[in-house]
Amino acid sequence: xxxxxxxxxxxxxxxxxxxxxxxxxxxxxxxxxxxxxxxxxxxxxxxxxxxxxxxxxxxxxxxxxxxxxxxxxxxxxxxxxxxxxxxxxxxxxxxxxxxxxxxxxxxxxxxxxxxxxxxxxxxxxx
Numbered sequence: 046x047x048x049x050x051x052x053x054x055x056x057x058x059x060x061x062x063x064x065x066x067x068x069x070x071x072x073x074x075x076x077x078x079x080x081x082x083x084x085x086x087x088x089x090x091x092x093x094x095x096x097x098x099x100x101x102x103x104x105x106x107x108x109x110x111x112x113x114x115x116x117x118x119x120x121x122x123x124x125x126x127x128x129x130x131x132x133x134x135x136x137x138x139x140x141x142x143x144x145x146x147x148x149x150x151x152x153x154x155x156x157x158x159x160x161x162x163x164x165x166x167x168x169x170x171x
Contacts, residue, residue, distance in 0.1 A: 047071040047160055051141050054165030057131055063167060065126040067141030072160075074098075074117070078147035079124040080158060081115065083137035083167075092153025093139070094126060104152045109135075131169045138164040 053065040067079060078097050084090040094115040095104045103115050112131075117124040124141060142158035151157065 049141055049143060049160050049162035051139060051162045051165040054139060054167045056168045056170065058171050059131060059133060059169055061131050061169070062127070062129045063131065065128065065139055065141075065165060065167070067124040067126075067162060069122050069143070069160075073119075074122050074124060074143060075119045077143040077145060077159075078152070078157075079115075079117065080142045080144065080152065081126050082140045082142060082153075082155075083135075084140070084164075085137045090140070090155070095147075095152040096124060097147040102147065102149065104149075106153075128167070131167075133169050136167060136169050138166050140164045 048070045050068050057063050076098050080095040081093040082090050083093050093106050093109055096115045096117055100117050112129050114127040141162045143160040144157040
């Protein structure tokens, strides 16, 4: 069964850091671009970051630029999202998704993504 699993979410104070992981079972992530998305109840899911299969290209939403960093370790079949200087507005369920084609323009277009994880909750609160 092809599956993506997110981990690393939790409760953190404003200004703190978390590192999310996205791992795969049943397939290798080597050939997939990986996107990170987040969703708050009552709002549409939004793109946060994307990394190409090689890791040579990365993209970020304006709201997280300079604070979040996406990376990947294909040997471990895992993609990471390092989140620093967290703000209460970063509170959301975070999802990772895998796309067989990387788009340098439409990297947050959900239609590109073939597989999705079930999400991990990130709560930023004092």
